[in-house]
Amino acid sequence: MAGRVEAVEVYSVVDGFVRVGGFAMAGDVECGYGMSELKSIEREAEITVRFTSRFVLLMLVVVSIGVFAACAEGSVEADPTAVPTATVEPTATAAPEPSATAVATATVVPTVEPTAEPTPAGPDLSRFADVPEIVDPTNFGWPRSIETSEGVITLDAPPDKIHSLSLGHTEILAALMDFDRLGAVYSFFVDEEQSNIAALSADHKMIGFDPEEVVALEPDVIVASRFTNADTVAILSGAGNLVVRTALENSALGNVPNILLIGYLIGAEAEAVALVEEIESRMQVISELLPGGDRPRVLSVSKWTSAFAAGSGTTEGGIIEQAGGINAAADSGIEGHLQVSIESIAAINPDVIIVPQPLEGADLFIEELISSPALADVPAIRNGEVHYVVPRYHTTLSHWNVRGIEQLAGLLFPEAFAGVTFEDFLSWPDYGVGGE
Numbered sequence: 001m002a003g004r005v006e007a008v009e010v011y012s013v014v015d016g017f018v019r020v021g022g023f024a025m026a027g028d029v030e031c032g033y034g035m036s037e038l039k040s041i042e043r044e045a046e047i048t049v050r051f052t053s054r055f056v057l058l059m060l061v062v063v064s065i066g067v068f069a070a071c072a073e074g075s076v077e078a079d080p081t082a083v084p085t086a087t088v089e090p091t092a093t094a095a096p097e098p099s100a101t102a103v104a105t106a107t108v109v110p111t112v113e114p115t116a117e118p119t120p121a122g123p124d125l126s127r128f129a130d131v132p133e134i135v136d137p138t139n140f141g142w143p144r145s146i147e148t149s150e151g152v153i154t155l156d157a158p159p160d161k162i163h164s165l166s167l168g169h170t171e172i173l174a175a176l177m178d179f180d181r182l183g184a185v186y187s188f189f190v191d192e193e194q195s196n197i198a199a200l201s202a203d204h205k206m207i208g209f210d211p212e213e214v215v216a217l218e219p220d221v222i223v224a225s226r227f228t229n230a231d232t233v234a235i236l237s238g239a240g241n242l243v244v245r246t247a248l249e250n251s252a253l254g255n256v257p258n259i260l261l262i263g264y265l266i267g268a269e270a271e272a273v274a275l276v277e278e279i280e281s282r283m284q285v286i287s288e289l290l291p292g293g294d295r296p297r298v299l300s301v302s303k304w305t306s307a308f309a310a311g312s313g314t315t316e317g318g319i320i321e322q323a324g325g326i327n328a329a330a331d332s333g334i335e336g337h338l339q340v341s342i343e344s345i346a347a348i349n350p351d352v353i354i355v356p357q358p359l360e361g362a363d364l365f366i367e368e369l370i371s372s373p374a375l376a377d378v379p380a381i382r383n384g385e386v387h388y389v390v391p392r393y394h395t396t397l398s399h400w401n402v403r404g405i406e407q408l409a410g411l412l413f414p415e416a417f418a419g420v421t422f423e424d425f426l427s428w429p430d431y432g433v434g435g436e
Contacts (some may be wrong), residue, residue, distance in 0.1 A: 001315050003073075005405070008317050011221070015038030016111065021029070025228050027332065029241060034035065038095060040100075042056035045168040046285050057394050058243070059145055069236045077163055079164045081139065083160065083394060089370040090397050101428070106356070111383065113411075122270070123269055123270040123272075123273035123274070124273055125140060125222040125269060125273075127260055127273055127276065128260055128264055128269070130260075131150065131237075131257045131260050131261050132147075132256060132257075132260065132265065133146050133147050133246070133261050134146060134147075134264055135147055135152060137383075138360075140158060140269060140302035140304070141325070142157050142158065142267075143156045143157075144146070144264070146261070146264070146265060147245060148239055148244050148245055149245050150233065150243060150245065150267055152329070153221075153242045153243075153244065153270045155204075155220070155221065155242070155265070155287075158266060158267035159181075159219075159220035159221045159265075159267075160181060160184055160220055160268055161181065161183050161218065161220045161419075162177075162181050162183065162213055162219055162220065162221055162222075162223065162266060163182065163183045163184065163221075163223070164182065164222075164223045165214075165222065165223065165224045165225065165230065165232070165340050166223075166224070166225040166227070166248070166250050167186075167188065167189060167194075167197075167396050167398075168187065168389065168396050168398040169196060169223045169224075169246070169398075170182065170185065170197060170199050170201075170226060171195075171196050171396060171398040172258075172259055172262055172399060173262065173266070174197045174200055174277075174427045174428065175399065175426070175427055175428055176259075176262065176263055176266065176268040176269050176271040176275065176348055176401065176424060176428060177266055177271070177428055178428060178429070179197075179200045179204070179427070179428070181266075182204065182205065182218055183205065183209040183214075183219050184205040184208065184214075185201040185204045185205070185206055185207075185220075186206065187206060188210070189201035189204075190202050190206075192392075193202070193358045193359065193390070193391055194358070194391055194392050194395065194396070195368060195396070195422075196390055196392050196393075196398070196425075197290075197402045197427070200427060203283045209218075211235040211236055211239075213321065214236060214241075215235075215236065215239045215241065216387075219241065220242070221241075221242045221243075221244060221264065221265065221266075222236055222242065222243045222244070223243045223244050223246065223265070224236075224243055224244070224246075224328070225245065225246065225248045225397075226245060226246075226247050226248065227248070228245065233245060243420065243436075244265060246258050246261055246262065248397035248398075249318075249397070250313065250314060250315045250317065250401075251318050251322065252279055252283055252318075252319030252399070252402045252405060253279070253280065253283060254318075254320060254400050255398070255399065255401075256276050256279065256396070257278070259272055259275055259276055259279075259399065260272050260276060264400060271428065274315050274397060275425075279399055279402055279426070282402050282406065282422070283322070283402065283405070284408060285420075286322070286323070286324075286405060286409050289310055289409070289413075289416050289417055290324040290413065290416065291324075291413055291415075291416045294327050294421070295325055296323060296325050296326065296349050296351040296352050296412055297325070297326045297327065297328040297331060297352070298325035298327065298328055298350060298351065298352045298354060298408075299314035299329055299345065299348055299350035299352070299353050299354070299380070300314075300317065300319075300327075300328075300329070300353075300354050300355075300356060300359075300394070300414070301345065301353060301354075301355060302355060302356060302362075302365070303355075303357070303361065303365040303368075304356040304357075304361070306339050307339065307341070307342075307345075307365070308337045308338065308339055309334055309338055309339050309340045309344070309345075309348070310327070310328040310329055310337055311327070311329040311330045311332075311333075311335045311337070311338055312327065312330035312334070312335050313335060314336060314337060315353075315394065315395055315396070315397055315401060316356060316394050316395065317329065317330055317406050319401055319404045319408060320354075320392075320408065322405045323404075323405045323408035323409040323412060324409055324413060325408070325412055326413055327349060328349075328351075332335065332347070332348045333347075341373050342374050342375060345369070345375060346374050346375055346377075346378055349378055349379065350378065350380045351379045351380055351385060352380050352385040352386075352387070352412065352419075353369065353372075353380040353381075353385065353386045353387070354386075354389045354408065354411075354412075355386070355388050355389065356388070356389045356390070356393075356394035356404075357391050358386060358390045361386070362388045366388065369386055370382065370386055372386060380388055386409060389390060389404065389407060389408065389411075390403075390404070390407065393407060401423060403422065404426060406422040407422070410422075429435055
């Protein structure tokens with residue numbers, strides 16, 4: 001509501017009258033009777049009407065009282081040329097005499113600037129223009145089309161029933177939509193050390209790895225990764241299912257287009273943009289806090305029946321590099337996950353060793369490493385820099401890898417990250433913009 005100034009006109013001169021608050025007072029009222037005028041009145045009264053002396057005396061008393069009372073009231077003047085003003089100039093010589101001159105008073109109501117209701121900022125839909133799989137990045141209605149490795153698919157409406165073949169995609173979907181839209185989960189989704197959606201998956205329908213079980217779910221769309229077996233994709237597509245194979249990258253920022261594509265696929269553009277912006281914001285914090293200077297050489301290694309080091313092109317390797325370290329395995333020429341021996345680890349000669357596997361097995365493997373005579377001179381062993389890290393942050397390709405980067409950066413540069421607390425990501429509807 002706009003502010004306004006209210007002025008109440010309490011003084012005006014109209015037709016020779018002073019009008020105050022709606023009342024009129026005649027102007028130029030004077031009183032100036034003298035004694036000569038009184039005597040003349042008395043003589044005229046004696047000629048015109050014969051009164052007794054007692055009556056005349058009484059009349060004289062009454063007239064005198066009236067005259068002197070009128071004169072005592074002073075002169076009442078109204079100046080028709082007076083200009084209303086809200087400013088009263090003080091004067092030390094002004095006599096305190098009664099006056100009927102009205103002064104206009106303007107009541108100023110402070111102008112209050114209208115407070116606009118905050119308009120919720122919508123998602124930056126221009127972000128979708130950089131997603132190559134979206135056929136028309138200006139179309140946010142339905143139907144909409146997406147280009148996949150199996151060809152262009154078109155969805156006529158937001159899919160109600162969705163199935164994901166990978167844990168990484170399912171973790172992303174859990175941030176963007178109601179988990180109940182997922183048809184089923186797999187057994188390893190409920191492993192709290194390996195999965196970031198274990199609690200959500202615990203009470204969900206669980207299926208095996210037979211493609212026929214997926215077909216039986218009758219999903220509106222199936223999300224697969226580039227690691228999904230091609231024969232599996234062929235069986236599902238052949239059964240009439242829409243299959244979208246999307247990339248999963250080992251870079252937190254590299255996964256941004258993938259997250260936007262999934263959001264577009266399921267009609268959760270706002271949630272996808274919110275998740276992407278949080279990823280970018282958190283990565284910016286890490287970038288600003290990372291110190292300059294020498295970078296430690298970090299080896300990520302896990303042991304099941306044999307030990308495997310994470311080289312170039314791996315999730316663990318990407319986390320090491322984004323946390324400010326050098327991937328020692330990749331630096332030694334290892335690509336992907338490669339089996340290594342104790343002697344190989346000694347040859348790699350890392351400054352830091354991290355073990356991203358379930359804690360029970362990790363503890364046994366760490367004990368083996370620090371007690372091996374062959375590794376005694378390795379800097380990581382000599383300086384006590386062998387660490388267990390939470391596997392669900394390091395081995396799943398999703399936005400949760402950012403938590404692995406944050407955790408490792410704090411481990412490698414404790415002084416730079418002292419006092420910094422990183423929170424876990426949230427799931428729908430608590431994450432980002434919330435419900436649908």
